[in-house]
Amino acid sequence: MIVVVGLGADGWPGLSSIACQAVSAADVLIGAPRHLALVPDALPGAGALRVVLPSPLLPGLAALAEEHAGREVCVLASGDPMFHGIGSTLVRLLGADRVRVLPHVSSLSLACARLGWPVERTEVVSLVGRSPDALRAAALPGRRLLVLSADGGTPARVAALLSAHGYGASPMTVLSDLGAPAESILYGTAAHWPHPVTPALNVIAVECAPDPGTTPSPLTPGLPDDAYEHDGQLTKREVRAVSLSRLAPLPGQLLWDVGAGAGSIAIEWMRAHPSCTAVAVESHPDRAARAERNAGELGVPGLRVLRGRAPEALDGLPTPDAIFVGGGATVPGVLESCWAALRPGGRLVVNAVTLESEATVGLWYGRHGGDLVRLAVQRASAVGGFTGWRPMMPVTIWSITKPATDAVGPSTSLRDIS
Template sequence: MIIVVGIGADGWDGLPAESCRALEQAEVLMGSARQLDLVPASAAERVVWPSPLLPALLALLERYADHDVCVLASGDPMFYGIGSTLVSLLGASRVRVLPHLSSLSLACARLGWPVEQVEVVSFVGRRPTALNAALLPGRRIVVLGAGRDSPSLVAGLLAGKGYGPSPMTVLSDLGAASESVLPGTAAGWAAPAPSSLNVIAIECVAEPDAEPLARVPGLPDAAYEHDGQLTKREVRAVSLSRLAPVPGELLWDVGAGAGSIAIEWMRSHPACAAVAVESRGDRAGAIRRNADALGVPSLRVVEGKAPAALDGLPAPDAVFVGGGATGPGLLERCWSALRPGGRLVVNAVTLESEAVVAGWYARLGGELVRLAVQRASPVGSFTGWRAAMPVTVWSVTRKDRA
């Protein structure tokens, strides 16, 4: 049994009796150098986390498998902390967690914000551009900083997306004697945080010309960098409704183009994951830039031609094929890879791809929908309708492995 003890910036004096006893009885203490320095000297062996931690963690735990081990964590170990990692690796029955107040709880207490109404974004071990997905007028966001420059990174992202007027409050060393609370705005922020232990509280205020980007499918086409290879807004919304994103599920976006389907799948919930497969390097680069700009930098981009590029990828819960349906073996590979209950959605524009889709529909059933979109545009001094190419959308759910 590994005991994980949450500790605050106030150190030993802020720990409850149960946590103090666990640390005093431990044979081995593990944690960062800063965390270990918060605990008084004892007979326990002290092990500073290696860097990078995750690749070495299992071997480290095995080395001390016969010892009473206490792991130190900042605040609540199950809130973006090492406790969650250990439970994932070892199982809940082998990990006992003694939590402390989280930085989120402390920040909301200082500001008078209801915790359940706050969105949280962590910069710790993650790309800061994940903040972009959370930016909407009126939203309250708490960013878990990863160093003294985190407030400046937040301010730059906000200003770049048209949220420069947003009030920002930087709270450092929460719970410690050195605690500080510094207010400002994104547009006027320039200073580093007083401490590397900081959170940044944001009240989103948009400039008049900022265009909020909702979490529902069907972002404006102009939100994407693309060369024309883009699933258009209306078709994208319908396709994603058929893919039916569920938190925690994985999507393959095959022939991803600008990556719009994968990106909006991931924007639907922070727990949704996706792999965008694209054969052209220039388009793969655009997908990465779009993912950053729209707040899903963890989107995995695979450069290569399907179906060969699909080898070795984790099994998907949903697959979208936006192009290349006529490729030999592609739909067979996608269908066989789906988990039970998984959804396959294929968009067809050409007669050849429609013929392939019709054959699969005859074999497996599902739904066929044909979309014809027309947009108003100038016709001389008047306005008329211009039709886009119709798109056939085939969707089917895998019921079993038979």
């Protein structure tokens, strides 16, 4: 059993008697240098072996757990170890039955207490080890954000990003060393943030306020086409909204976006919920680079863009909950590989715009069923001094939920029906 003890900025005096006993009884103390330094040398367990957390963390933690198996191990952490902390990591690695967590008050609770913000109405974004671009999807009018900082320079980077994103008017409050005698609070707005460096242990509170003329980007499917950098290889807005409704993003689920182009489907899948993940597979290097830039600009820098050609590029990827094929449906083996990889109950959505891809989709629909829809969208535009309708290319959308057991794919090829 590994015991994880959360420490506040007030250090040892702020620990409960149970937490103190757990630290004192340890044969091995593991933590960051800052946490280890908070444990007094005069403890009954002062002779415990003190080990600094490894880097990289994940493989090092597993090795430490194995090395010290059978000994009393105590891991020191900040605040609530299950709130974006090492407690969650250890439970994921070892299982809940091998980890006991003794939490301290989290920085979220302390910050909300100082601000008078209801915890349940506050959105949390962690920038510890993550790109600040993650803020772009969270910054919406009227939203209250608590941003977990990586260091003393994070508040200035957050202010710059919000200003560039059209939220320079947002009030910012930086709460440092919460719970310690040196606790401090700094105020400003994103556009006029006067503190280039703050104390390293800080939480940033943001009240999102758009600048005049800023158009918010909603989290619902179907962002405007001009929200993306693209070369024409983009699933258009209306078709994108319908395709995503069939893909049905759910929290914690994984999407494969095969033939991703500008990455719009994968990006809007991830914007549906912070825990949604996606792999965008794109063979064209320039398009893959655009997809990465689009992901950052639209607040999902965690999108994995895989440069490669399906079906070979799909080998070894984690099992998806949903797959979108926006290009390459006629490439031999693509649909077969996608169907085989999709978990039972997963959703497959294939878009077809050519006669050849429609024929392929028709074969699969004939074999497996599902839902087949053809969209024909027209947009108003100028016709001389008047206004008329200009049709977009029709798109055929095949969507299906994979049953518990099914064959790999149709045995009939296009050559067989020619």
